[in-house]
Amino acid sequence: KRTFGVVGLGNFGATVANELQRFGNHVIGIDIAQSRVSSHADMLSHAMIVDARDDVALREAGIGDCEVGVIAIGSDLEASILAAINLKLIGVPAVWAKATTKTHHRILTKLGVDRVIHPEVEVGQHIAQVLHNPLVRDYVSLGNGYHVVNFRIPQSLEGKRLADLPHREKFNLRCTGVMRGTEFVGQDGTECELRGDDLLLLLGRRSDLRDFAASL
Amino acid sequence: KRTFGVVGLGNFGATVANELQRFGNHVIGIDIAQSRVSSHADMLSHAMIVDARDDVALREAGIGDCEVGVIAIGSDLEASILAAINLKLIGVPAVWAKATTKTHHRILTKLGVDRVIHPEVEVGQHIAQVLHNPLVRDYVSLGNGYHVVNFRIPQSLEGKRLADLPHREKFNLRCTGVMRGTEFVGQDGTECELRGDDLLLLLGRRSDLRDFAASL
Ligand SMILES: Nc1ncnc2c1ncn2[C@@H]1O[C@H](COP(=O)(O)OP(=O)(O)OP(=O)(O)O)[C@@H](O)[C@H]1O
Ligand SMILES: Nc1ncnc2c1ncn2[C@@H]1O[C@H](COP(=O)(O)OP(=O)(O)OP(=O)(O)O)[C@@H](O)[C@H]1O
Structure with a gap:
């Protein structure tokens, strides 16, 4: 103890x-x-x-x-x-x-x-990020310039296949997981059709994640 | 704007x-x-x-x-x-x-x-978690009872293969990534030998993550 x-x-x-x-x-x-x-x-x-x-x-x-x-x-x-x-x-x-x-x-x-x-500053930065991009549910910094972001699926991507998203080629991002409720339903390399309430977990550099978010 | x-x-x-x-x-x-x-x-x-x-x-x-x-x-x-x-x-x-x-x-x-x-409460919970388990660098809640945790590699796991870790069978966890510096060097399903400063990204339920952390 x-x-x-x-x-x-x-x-x-x-x-x-x-x-x-x-x-x-x-x-x-x-x-x-x-x-x-x-x-x-x-x-x-x-x-x-x-x-x-x-x-x-x-x-x-x-x-x-x-x-x-x-x-x-x-x-x-x-x-x-x-x-x-x-x-x-x-x-x-x-x-x-x-x-x-x-x-x-x-x-x-x-x-x-x-x-x-600095609790107020750390949470303030977080709140500003979530307000700025409502598609960002949450995120965590990995400490090496990379982040994992939990994105909402915008209406424009509903029904699209994960393999058809531009995150890899255009933004150097890796989809480390798609969750539907408590089910793990996909990641880069697997067949996966995105639905409205899915959680899209993307790993990448902050600037690439921001550009990707802005493109949605 | x-x-x-x-x-x-x-x-x-x-x-x-x-x-x-x-x-x-x-x-x-x-x-x-x-x-x-x-x-x-x-x-x-x-x-x-x-x-x-x-x-x-x-x-x-x-x-x-x-x-x-x-x-x-x-x-x-x-x-x-x-x-x-x-x-x-x-x-x-x-x-x-x-x-x-x-x-x-x-x-x-x-x-x-x-x-x-509640900035002080939210950061307080986070700090307590990181103090309680120093192998936990950081974590994010996905909102569905699942979390993504950024673990340090304990000495006992250095040199071990990712495939030999008990996280899948014993704890129902998924390794969504291993990062070495800014390199993505592995995830469940790939060949990967863990090194000391690697970041181990595990996805799973809070209780399973806690049991896994306690077993390290
Ligand atoms: N009636 C009011 N109208 C506008 N601003 C106000 C009012 N009352 C207080 N403030 C301002 O709100 C700010 C934050 O208030 P306060 O210092 O009480 O909160 P705090 O929780 O200690 O802040 P923080 O932890 O964010 O530094 C202060 O700059 C203060 O001047
Ligand atoms: N000299 C001291 N020795 C021990 N405790 C102290 C001392 N001075 C202040 N405290 C206590 O520290 C606590 C937190 O202090 P304070 O309210 O100034 O900080 P705060 O930043 O507003 O707190 P929080 O945001 O965590 O609620 C209080 O309960 C106060 O009684």
């Missing part, structure tokens, strides 16, 4: 803490506010009232035993920064933290935080 | 507005705070100081011409709710809004908001 520490039990921190606990991990959640701690006392292995600016209190809370510490303090920049310094000080092997601004991000990185998270 | 309205230019709203503008759309951004509006005046088609609780001012800002209005006011519940009522009132066809709490979510849904977004 692995041990995780979450510093700050706002929306982000509480979600991380509860989910990790639900997956079967040992979670220590701390917050300066009594109300936050009480509302998590039943859910987490340990929920304690601690000021993250106090490294002694953090140690006493057992944060030093955590393999990863997640700092989830958004609006108090000083508290977030001190928490990062303290977690590194007490020897937590990996520290992740959420940041509110680019400056906040830079400071945390300089302090050795291993991963900085 | 499509027109979008963004009400509230905090981290989330500003990201949505700037990205949509960058993609070539016409964006009207409004905020009650002068500083937010000035910092966006150069970037957006229109950036205006408006109190979203004032439906007349919203109309004058041109929000009635938007195909989608995004409400990005987090902490002021009353302003967010009034903004939602106003956008429906002035006839914006689709209204999306970010919410901070479950109650906020319920109220917005009751008011006819088409999509409610």
